[in-house]
Every structure is written in C-alpha cells, then in structure tokens.
Amino acid sequence: MRKIKLKILEKKPSLFTRLTLGILMFLLAASLAYAVWSLPTQALGLSAEVAKNVEMSGVSNPVTAVLLNYRSYDTLLELGVLLLALFGVWSLGGVSANKSSFVNPILDFLSRFLVPVFILFSGYLLWVGGFAPGGAFQAGAVLAAAGVLLFLNDWQLERKYSGFSLRFVLVLGLVLFVAIGFGFVFLDRVFLEYPPQLAGGLILLIEAAATLSIGISLAALFLGRDPSVKSDSKIDTGVHK
Amino acid sequence: MEEISxxxxxxxxxxxxxxxxxxxxxxxxxxxxxxxxxxxxxxxxALAWVRLNAPDVALAEATIGAGLTGALFLSALAQLSASTKRKDEENKIENS
Known part of the structure; x- marks a missing residue:
C-alpha cells in the first residue's frame, strides 16, 4: 500500500496561530475540567425511576428498557440517521469496484468458518439484550462484520436480491418501528407507547428488524456503492480528468 | 486495600x-x-467503558467504534491510494 500523507500538515503554522490555538485549547480544557469537578458526587439522575418501572417496560435490562421503551424516539432517529448516511453514500455514485483477482486462501477458509458463527452470535446478542448487555446495534454490527468478511473475499450479492429485496431489508427496521409506534396511537396511546403486557414481544420484534437493517446498512456502507448498479460501469465523478 | 490500589x-x-x-x-x-x-x-x-460499569457501551464501542469504523477507514484509504496512483500515472503520461 502506498503511503498517503497529509500534505496540509507538512507546513507548520505560524507561531501566532499556534499560540492563539494553544490558549484557546487550554481555556477549553480548563472549563471542561471545572465542569467535571463541579459535578455532584451523588447525582440522583433517573436511574431510580428506571429501576422502579423496569417491570412495565417488557425487558429486564435497564439499558434496553431506556433505548427501546422510555427513550425509543432516540433509537428510532438513530435508525433514520444510519439510513440517510447510506443514501448519502449511494448518491455520491459510489466507488469503482476494487477488483482483486487474488483471494487470500487463509481469509477465504477463515470466513467460511467465521461467518456462520458471526450470524449465530448476532442472534444471541439480539436475544440476550432483553436481560443482559446486548441489543440491536451490537447485534447489527456483528452481522455487518460478517458482511465485511464476505466482501473482503470478493463475494457479491446475487443480482436478483440487490434490487427490491435489499431495499426492503434496509428500511424494514425503521418502517416497522414507525408502524408499531403509530399503530397504538389509534388505540388511545401516545406515539411509541406500548401496552405493558405486549411490550416484551414488541421490543424483540422491533429489535430483530432493526438488527437486520443495521447489519445490512453497515455492510452496504463498507461496500460503498449500490450493488444493483453495475459495478463495471465506472461512474466518472469528474474530479479527475 | 491492596486490590483497590x-x-x-x-x-x-x-x-x-x-x-x-x-x-x-x-x-x-x-x-x-x-x-x-x-x-x-x-x-x-471499550476497556475503559467496562471499567466504568457500562458493558453495553463497551460492546457498541468495540464493534462499531473500533471494528466497523476501522474497516470503513481502511477501505476508504485503499480507494484513496488507488485514485491518487491513477492520477499520478495520468500526470506522467501528460508530462511525457
């Protein structure tokens, strides 16, 4: 691999700039340190409230309860942000496929062994999120890691799946989340409020869909282009002649 | 006491x-x-998050922060080096 260096940093800025920046940074660090030191040592926070109501949330892991029930709006928006990021990457036209004819046999062997384990582990993280550390984002990231391994081995998504099917899975998490959130609005509840007796199942359903969407989105971000666009038709962005 | 220190x-x-x-x-x-x-x-x-008793954040940091972002950066760097190499070759052809 060729070494790429940041040319912009090779010229040192003037003493005045460095001094000014140094003073500003020192002031920032000092105010941050002051803020941290003046924090109350015995903060009440909302953890008592969370612990008190965790039985109503449908899960016993307080983190999952916060992410998928009390503050599920944040998680919903996170899914939206991830999807938007992918749209952004795709709309740039994508990079030309990195055709490497050489596939490392060790990597090939290892990923045949590891990808099923990753998928299994992703399912485990999703399931365990209800009562122990885990959850949709972690499970999705492990799923995406399986995808990255496959892409490193020149694996390609079959063309018949790269159109509608791929897009369906990509938006599934967000659509299901919004649909369930709005569904109960018609049953005299507020947006994203679940009835306590159904909450556990609903959270698992949303998390399962979100895991799929997150995993496929992150893997697609690694690929860096829309797989339904022909990879050999190089899109010239016009940046270089 | 020993253990705490x-x-x-x-x-x-x-x-x-x-x-x-x-x-x-x-x-x-x-x-x-x-x-x-x-x-x-x-x-x-991720290790620091574990020490702060936040295993959920630690998991997310290790998988997304270190793993996937790192892979994304590496693939971007490979693309970048491929494109600068191409540009250099084009410049060489133009100059000769």
Whole structure:
C-alpha cells in the first residue's frame, strides 16, 4: 500500500496561530475540567425511576428498557440517521469496484468458518439484550462484520436480491418501528407507547428488524456503492480528468 | 486495600494511554498509521467503558467504534491510494 500523507500538515503554522490555538485549547480544557469537578458526587439522575418501572417496560435490562421503551424516539432517529448516511453514500455514485483477482486462501477458509458463527452470535446478542448487555446495534454490527468478511473475499450479492429485496431489508427496521409506534396511537396511546403486557414481544420484534437493517446498512456502507448498479460501469465523478 | 490500589493504577494507566493514543492518532501524518492507532484507541476505550460499569457501551464501542469504523477507514484509504496512483500515472503520461 502506498503511503498517503497529509500534505496540509507538512507546513507548520505560524507561531501566532499556534499560540492563539494553544490558549484557546487550554481555556477549553480548563472549563471542561471545572465542569467535571463541579459535578455532584451523588447525582440522583433517573436511574431510580428506571429501576422502579423496569417491570412495565417488557425487558429486564435497564439499558434496553431506556433505548427501546422510555427513550425509543432516540433509537428510532438513530435508525433514520444510519439510513440517510447510506443514501448519502449511494448518491455520491459510489466507488469503482476494487477488483482483486487474488483471494487470500487463509481469509477465504477463515470466513467460511467465521461467518456462520458471526450470524449465530448476532442472534444471541439480539436475544440476550432483553436481560443482559446486548441489543440491536451490537447485534447489527456483528452481522455487518460478517458482511465485511464476505466482501473482503470478493463475494457479491446475487443480482436478483440487490434490487427490491435489499431495499426492503434496509428500511424494514425503521418502517416497522414507525408502524408499531403509530399503530397504538389509534388505540388511545401516545406515539411509541406500548401496552405493558405486549411490550416484551414488541421490543424483540422491533429489535430483530432493526438488527437486520443495521447489519445490512453497515455492510452496504463498507461496500460503498449500490450493488444493483453495475459495478463495471465506472461512474466518472469528474474530479479527475 | 491492596486490590483497590492496583485497580486504580490500572485505570490511571488506561486513561493516560487513551490520551496518548488520541494525540498520536490526530498528529500522525501517515494515514495508515493513524487508522491503526484509531482502532487501538477504540479497543482501549471499550476497556475503559467496562471499567466504568457500562458493558453495553463497551460492546457498541468495540464493534462499531473500533471494528466497523476501522474497516470503513481502511477501505476508504485503499480507494484513496488507488485514485491518487491513477492520477499520478495520468500526470506522467501528460508530462511525457
């Protein structure tokens, strides 16, 4: 691999700039340190409230309860942000496929062994999120890691799946989340409020869909282009002649 | 008492190494080195989250922060080096 260096940093800025920046940074660090030191040592926070109501949330892991029930709006928006990021990457036209004819046999062997384990582990993280550390984002990231391994081995998504099917899975998490959130609005509840007796199942359903969407989105971000666009038709962005 | 002081020493060491790694990552002129340092930073950060009793955040940091972001950076660097190589070759042809 060729070494790429940041040319912009090779010229040192003037003493005045460095001094000014140094003073500003020192002031920032000092105010941050002051803020941290003046924090109350015995903060009440909302953890008592969370612990008190965790039985109503449908899960016993307080983190999952916060992410998928009390503050599920944040998680919903996170899914939206991830999807938007992918749209952004795709709309740039994508990079030309990195055709490497050489596939490392060790990597090939290892990923045949590891990808099923990753998928299994992703399912485990999703399931365990209800009562122990885990959850949709972690499970999705492990799923995406399986995808990255496959892409490193020149694996390609079959063309018949790269159109509608791929897009369906990509938006599934967000659509299901919004649909369930709005569904109960018609049953005299507020947006994203679940009835306590159904909450556990609903959270698992949303998390399962979100895991799929997150995993496929992150893997697609690694690929860096829309797989339904022909990879050999190089899109010239016009940046270089 | 002995055990607490050892853990405290470990925490201080992790904290200092994190700051040092962050500085090295930001000030490195070689982008490949910066990415490797960034991944190391992410993994150590995950350890710090575990020490702060936040295993959920630690999991997310290790998988997304260190693993996937690192892979994304490396693939971007490969694309970048391929495109600058192409540009250099084109410049060479133009100059000759």
């Amino acid at each position: 050892i853990l405290l020493l470990f925490d201080v060491l992790v904290g200092l190494t994190l700051v040092w790694l962050a500085w090295q990552t930001l000030s490195s002129l070689d982008l490949f080195r910066a990415i490797v340092l960034f991944i190391a930073f992410g993994l150590l950060m």
